[in-house]
Amino acid sequence: FCPGCRALQPPGPRPDLFRLMDCDRSFRIDAQQLQRRFRSLQRAVHPDRFGQKPPKEQYYSEQHSSLINKAYQTLLNPLSRGLYLLELNGVELAQETDYDADSVFLTEIMEINEKLAEPKNEAILEDIETLIKVKQEELTKEVTAAFERDDLQEAKKLLAKMKYFANLEDKLKNKKIPS
Secondary structure (H helix, E strand, O other): OOOOOOOOOOOOOOOOHHHHOOOOOOOOOOHHHHHHHHHHHHHHHOHHHHOOOOHHHHHHHHHHHHHHHHHHHHHHOHHHHHHHHHHHOOOOOOOHHHOOOOHHHHHHHHHHHHHHHOOOOHHHHHHHHHHHHHHHHHHHHHHHHHHHOOOHHHHHHHHHHHHHHHHHHHHHHHHHOOO
16 A cells, blocks of 8 residues: 555565565464464455445455465465475476486375276275375475475475375365266
């Protein structure tokens, strides 16, 4: 907002999502604080509040609201938060093709994919869901530790593994949707 006229201003070109959401630039975040900040910002700039304002301010309101949603979703999810932190530190995530994952890990992913390809079986799907959840929690702890010791290359490897499990999670969700 303009300090003089209190008119809503456009968002900056490349805002720091951590600063926007009033969080430390860290992998470890306080989800409740993040949610409170999200709600507070949305209350201030939500398009519903700008219906009677000039079209330019309505447009800025939509931009801010969209940016706040993006920041919240990015920082709330461990995978996207980690990838964003790597991006801020100038580290590019390897594409799946050039990722040198260990063969044991790739075999595990392949086996889970094969189970997901089998005819729908609720018990197997529940086992896979539990396995994915456990693996994601383990990887999140390992990524947290890697970022805390400033080992960005290790964080990058672990986030690549998290991406595999996120893809499996998506496949699992699609399989569970009644057809």
